[in-house]
Amino acid sequence: VPEDKVAQLGKVHIPTLPNEEQLENIKVLSKNYHSQTIKLMGYIYDIRRESQNYFLSSLFDRTLPPREPTDPETKVLSFYS
Numbered sequence: 001v002p003e004d005k006v007a008q009l010g011k012v013h014i015p016t017l018p019n020e021e022q023l024e025n026i027k028v029l030s031k032n033y034h035s036q037t038i039k040l041m042g043y044i045y046d047i048r049r050e051s052q053n054y055f056l057s058s059l060f061d062r063t064l065p066p067r068e069p070t071d072p073e074t075k076v077l078s079f080y081s
């Protein structure tokens with residue numbers, strides 16, 4: 001930043017680009033974040049579906065089927081066993 005602009009803008013921080021090790025760390029962390037976010041979205045869907053079934057099934061004489069994830073290791077939440 002030119003010296004004359006520093007007086008107008010104040011001190012400006014220009015970040016440096018991450019190195020290879022930092023980029024690899026960012027990739028690992030973002031994959032973990034993405035995985036946990038997808039898992040949380042599934043749980044929120046399950047709770048919403050179970051709530052609809054609990055409160056509305058008697059009104060409409062039907063229930064929504066449980067979620068069927070493609071990965072058999074994925075847990076599906078249910079109010080009932």
